[in-house]
Amino acid sequence: MTGPAVLPRPSRGRRVWAHTWRLAVAVLVGVVVGVATYGVTLEEQPGRADSPGLMLWFLLDLVCMVVCAVLYVARRQAPLAVTGAVITVGTFSTFSAGITTLAVLSLATRRRWAEIVPVGLLWCGATLVGERAISNHLTDPGREMAHMDLTVLVVQAVYLALVVVTGMFIGGRRALVASLREQAAIARREADARDDGARAAERNRIAREMHDVLAHRLSLVALHSGALEYRAGLDPEQVRETAAVVRENAHEALGELREVLGLLRDTTATDEQSRPQPTFAQVDELLDGTRAAGSPVTFVLDRVGEDDLARLPASTSRHLYRVVQETLTNARKHAPGAPVHVRLHGAPGERIALEVTNPVPTTAPTTALPTSGWGLTGLAERLDLTGGRLEAGRQPDGTFVVRASLPWVVPAEEPVTESSGV
Incomplete structure (x- = not known):
């Protein structure tokens, strides 16, 4: 400029x-x-x-x-x-x-x-x-x-x-x-100040996008690679299955990285909506990947129906997906193999809340995975920009809880109905 x-x-x-x-x-x-x-x-x-x-x-x-x-x-x-x-x-x-x-x-x-x-x-x-x-x-x-x-x-x-x-x-x-x-x-x-602010915002956007896209896939790759390295008693079939998971997630990470780099090189792309973004409808893939990595995950819909989730605004659905993605990634990093409980509740026209809990291990993992330390901070910034909030911390009972809530905006032409529940 x-x-x-x-x-x-x-x-x-x-x-x-x-x-x-x-x-x-x-x-x-x-x-x-x-x-x-x-x-x-x-x-x-x-x-x-x-x-x-x-x-x-x-x-x-x-x-x-x-x-x-x-x-x-x-x-x-x-x-x-x-x-x-x-x-x-x-x-x-x-x-x-x-x-x-x-x-x-x-x-x-x-x-x-x-x-x-x-x-x-x-x-x-x-x-x-x-x-x-x-x-x-x-x-x-x-x-x-x-x-x-x-x-x-x-x-x-x-x-x-x-x-x-x-x-x-x-x-x-x-x-x-x-x-x-x-x-x-x-x-x-x-x-000059506007230029500096724009550059800082662009750097934050790049860092947030790279973290969201790659952290989940690479944590799975690192976890399964560690299993191949330290579990000497695996039979050939288990080795092949684990290697297949590593290869699949590595290929997906490379593909997503290619999309992000293409977005960053495109001078006409001004925000993260310029590339296809995942929504909460794809959360089952996250859960399946975490279960395949050895962490049991339970997912509960509390007073929220599947049809209600289908009508979630795209931005709200995307933010919920990112929260689940980040919390599952953190659980694999800091408490591998520990059970994770995901609970979603709320009502159209009010707020939708997501709660993810997992026990905190008494001892540090044998093979600690690398972490940026800014994942939850980035999520909190995302939610603040949309009128939501994020709370995370260790509870007295020894569990780590992440609570996120967002406004559940209903289109004007769509009447608010009672949820069927699951």
């Missing part, structure tokens, strides 16, 4: 370049404004070309621009304080106009009115002071500026609003990109 593309974060080199070119453009704008200002001054007042005061002001202007540039580079340490310092230093510098604008624009991208309002007021006040100072000492000494204050203030307010709106727009776009990047990362993590 391919997750959503995660927006890559800019590299350090790209971030440095982005700040560098912005600062370069701001310096260039300031240089253009300063050169234009000093050019107009010299054009209108040619006699001031050699004036020491003008040269001193020019040098001070350049120094202020350099100071503002250095402060701007360090603005991330304290954006509000540094922006205020840039505005203050740039008050009397025409070359710093671009850097001052860039500093206020950068602060506005943070979209915090508690910072924008005081900086805006400071910039408006500094503009009035700077305009008076530059006019008195540079462009038009001695000119009365009172009538110009309102015009300067209005123009500066409009310019400030334009800078703030632009900065807030850029800040909003950055926040949107960051949000999209975070959403893409979250979506990718969720997609």
Whole structure:
């Protein structure tokens, strides 16, 4: 599964370049404004070309621009304080106009009115002071500026609003990109989690299917093979019969394994219902196989008729078959030769219950068969998914009991009738 593309974060080199070119453009704008200002001054007042005061002001202007540039580079340490310092230093510098604008624009991208309002007021006040100072000492000494204050203030307010709106727009776009990047990362993590969950579910399905299909057959093969190995007194006819049972179950195990592997290779098969599944109608084969292995089995239907079992829902019938299969397999593994009692009872429209009991031997079997230890756990998960439950454990009387119950759903068109019983 391919997750959503995660927006890559800019590299350090790209971030440095982005700040560098912005600062370069701001310096260039300031240089253009300063050169234009000093050019107009010299054009209108040619006699001031050699004036020491003008040269001193020019040098001070350049120094202020350099100071503002250095402060701007360090603005991330304290954006509000540094922006205020840039505005203050740039008050009397025409070359710093671009850097001052860039500093206020950068602060506005943070979209915090508690910072924008005081900086805006400071910039408006500094503009009035700077305009008076530059006019008195540079462009038009001695000119009365009172009538110009309102015009300067209005123009500066409009310019400030334009800078703030632009900065807030850029800040909003950055926040949107960051949000999209975070959403893409979250979506990718969720997609990875879904993939991991799907893989885990598929592994569990494969393990459950392999266990259900092979454990029963292979336990019979191992049991009869052990009889051939340890029972030296068997006559040739018994040996042939036992070997035939081993061969038959081995062939059936191979056939069932082939079906399961075919299912797993089929990309269109999405669940275990894609292959023919056994039902409770085939439980007699399980019982006969266990009896042939040397374990006496009794099967009792309690208040349940054969016709009722024939109308069991397919999923319920299949789960009951799996419970009997697993319990008989466990009985052969842990109590070989011990009698097993299977009892089925229930009523349509209510619940159907299965109880399997066998005595627990006082000594461990001589030839213990391999076991995964997860058979009953897998059954419990199966039943939980269908609203059933499974209980298993050793009883005080020395027997091991497995109790399973499932809802017995009756189709709407089929009336519930009294069981004939057996």
